[in-house]
Amino acid sequence: xxxxxxxxxxxxxxxxxxxxxxxxxxxxxxxxxxxxxxxxxxxxxxxxxxxxxxxxxxxxxxxxxxxxxxxxxxxxxxxxxxxxxxxxxxxxxxxxxxxxxxxxxxxxxxxxxxxxxxxxxxxxxxxxxxxxxxxxxxxxxxxxxxxxxxxxxxxxxxxxxxxxxxxxxxxxxxxxxxxxxxxxxxxxxxxxxxxxxxxxxxx
Amino acid sequence: xxxxxxxxxxxxxxxxxxxxxxxxxxxxxxxxxxxxxxxxxxxxxxxxxxxxxxxxxxxxxxxxxxxxxxxxxxxxxxxxxxxxxxxxxxxxxxxxxxxxxxxxxxxxxxxxxxxxxxxxxxxxxxxxxxxxxxxxxxxxxxxxxxxxxxxxxxxxxxxxxxxxxxxxxxxxxxxxxxxxxxxxxxxxxxxxxxxxxxxxxxxxxxxxxxxxxxxxxxxxxxxxxxxxxxxxxxxxxxxxxxxxxxxxxxxxxxxxxxxxxxxxxxxxxxxxxxxxxxxxxxxxxxxxxxxxxxxxxxxxxxxxxxxxxxxxxxxxxxxxxxxxxxxxxxxxxxxxxxxxxxxxxxxxxxxxxxxxxxxxxxxxxxxxx
Numbered sequence: 001x002x003x004x005x006x007x008x009x010x011x012x013x014x015x016x017x018x019x020x021x022x023x024x025x026x027x028x029x030x031x032x033x034x035x036x037x038x039x040x041x042x043x044x045x046x047x048x049x050x051x052x053x054x055x056x057x058x059x060x061x062x063x064x065x066x067x068x069x070x071x072x073x074x075x076x077x078x079x080x081x082x083x084x085x086x087x088x089x090x091x092x093x094x095x096x097x098x099x100x101x102x103x104x105x106x107x108x109x110x111x112x113x114x115x116x117x118x119x120x121x122x123x124x125x126x127x128x129x130x131x132x133x134x135x136x137x138x139x140x141x142x143x144x145x146x147x148x149x150x151x152x153x154x155x156x157x158x159x160x161x162x163x164x165x166x167x168x169x170x171x172x173x174x175x176x177x178x179x180x181x182x183x184x185x186x187x188x189x190x191x192x193x194x195x196x197x198x199x200x201x202x203x
Numbered sequence: 204x205x206x207x208x209x210x211x212x213x214x215x216x217x218x219x220x221x222x223x224x225x226x227x228x229x230x231x232x233x234x235x236x237x238x239x240x241x242x243x244x245x246x247x248x249x250x251x252x253x254x255x256x257x258x259x260x261x262x263x264x265x266x267x268x269x270x271x272x273x274x275x276x277x278x279x280x281x282x283x284x285x286x287x288x289x290x291x292x293x294x295x296x297x298x299x300x301x302x303x304x305x306x307x308x309x310x311x312x313x314x315x316x317x318x319x320x321x322x323x324x325x326x327x328x329x330x331x332x333x334x335x336x337x338x339x340x341x342x343x344x345x346x347x348x349x350x351x352x353x354x355x356x357x358x359x360x361x362x363x364x365x366x367x368x369x370x371x372x373x374x375x376x377x378x379x380x381x382x383x384x385x386x387x388x389x390x391x392x393x394x395x396x397x398x399x400x401x402x403x404x405x406x407x408x409x410x411x412x413x414x415x416x417x418x419x420x421x422x423x424x425x426x427x428x429x430x431x432x433x434x435x436x437x438x439x440x441x442x443x444x445x446x447x448x449x450x451x452x453x454x455x456x457x458x459x460x461x462x463x464x465x466x467x468x469x470x471x472x473x474x475x476x477x478x479x480x481x482x483x484x485x486x487x488x489x490x491x492x493x494x495x496x497x498x499x500x501x502x503x504x505x506x507x508x509x510x511x512x513x514x515x516x517x518x519x520x521x522x523x524x525x526x527x528x529x530x531x532x533x534x535x536x537x538x539x540x541x542x543x544x545x546x547x548x549x550x551x552x553x554x555x556x557x558x559x560x561x562x563x564x565x566x567x568x569x570x571x572x
Contacts, residue, residue: 041481157470
């Protein structure tokens with residue numbers, strides 16, 4: 001159903017007013033914990049859509065949300081208990097998964113003890129499918145929704161196991177190719193020597 | 204000296220350095236021999252650098268199909284290559300890993316050539332073309348670093364540009380303006396932006412490849428015309444034929460290098476070696492993230508710049524560059540043993556700054572970088 005123009009603007013302004021009365025901010029306590037624990041620079045994009053957090057006018061920030069996204073934001077902000085579906089437009093999948101797993105209420109309590117968040121997260125969850133659980137990425141300061149970021153040693157072994165077949169095939173092709181090439185070169189060499197011998201004999 | 208004499212002297216000089224009479228199958232293939240001794244492995248480093256260059260050309264051409272050299276699309280196109288193009292992540296990783304491998308191979312090759320006194324008469328031109336190749340390789344690294352247009356790329360390039368301009372403070376008279384002019388010419392606008400990206404792209408895919416092809420041609424021609432340098436003072440154990448014995452060994456090394464690169468490119472994304480906020484797209488409105496550093500192969504300049512006065516480091520680099528250029532003449536009478544010691548010293552410095560630069564910085568300055 002299409003809303004009349006003024007009605008849509010009414011919803012938008014009401015939601016904007018309502019959300020603006022809430023504490024519209026990222027929670028730096030978690031970021032500070034990750035930086036301290038992992039010794040790596042981390043920004044708000046660890047859990048949010050935008051690297052500067054939810055406030056602002058850029059894509060993925062509150063100022064750029066449309067009416068539908070503001071409704072999704074309001075629903076996400078009211079997910080106080082765990083287990084509720086969360087689809088906040090200012091959070092990335094990891095941020096949404098945290099709120100869905102622990103609930104907004106518990107999450108706000110954890111601001112005082114951000115280290116206690118890790119045990120509450122799903123130990124099997126791996127949003128970016130890079131083989132490193134999100135909890136481990138949270139503690140190590142690597143991005144949980146970027147498969148190219150992770151502990152290099154772990155990424156190497158995980159990918160090595162996953163790619164054994166292509167690696168074995170490439171290895172076989174390389175060895176076979178070089179074997180053939182070497183025989184070809186030796187063949188050229190023998191042919192060249194043979195022609196030199198023939199020339200000498202003829203002379 | 205009369206002009207005719209000058210021309211005659213130049214002709215003699217060049218014909219000794221580039222003996223084109225050897226430009227035949229017999230000299231370059233049939234009769235070419237390679238000495239076998241304890242430093243023979245040094246002969247493979249040049250071939251390895253060439254192999255890495257060829258991989259760079261092939262993977263670079265493939266990346267060109269999708270890469271967009273605009274500030275709005277560069278990062279997105281790189282992400283598209285990585286996430287959506289079949290084999291794109293592998294090709295991109297191969298390009299990134301090979302760039303580092305190529306620089307490493309070129310540096311090792313340079314040090315080995317120095318240690319083996321392979322620059323001595325009549326190989327001066329081969330040495331000079333090699334030094335030019337080293338410079339071009341570093342220029343490839345510097346220009347290629349900006350192309351993905353992520354946080355570390357743009358911010359590190361800005362620092363590089365500021366370093367170039369700062370050189371002007373230490374130059375006399377009108378020369379003090381040169382670094383600024385060079386910076387403006389390369390950068391193309393007030394700050395690192397679209398003009399810079401376009402220029403770096405043009406340098407990376409057109410100017411530098413043509414330059415390296417020309418220098419590589421001269422370098423390989425010199426090597427083929429003169430054959431391999433003896434490398435050691437005493438008589439080598441034996442000689443082996445270049446074709447096919449050495450060539451087969453060289454190609455085996457290429458095969459091993461390819462497999463190592465392939466395993467790395469498939470199993471370890473190059474980006475995993477950076478902290479993640481650094482490879483997020485560059486945002487001119489956001490604050491500069493922590494941890495901005497150049498690539499590892501510039502650490503030998505970067506860490507000294509953080510520890511010592513700027514003028515001192517730049518003077519040191521200028522002297523090192525000048526010494527490299529006149530090496531065939533100033534080390535003409537130096538024994539290979541002394542040259543090996545010098546090469547070890549240089550290798551030690553490069554390794555220390557590359558592997559332990561940060562610890563050395565903390566030792567001198569404390570705090571965080």
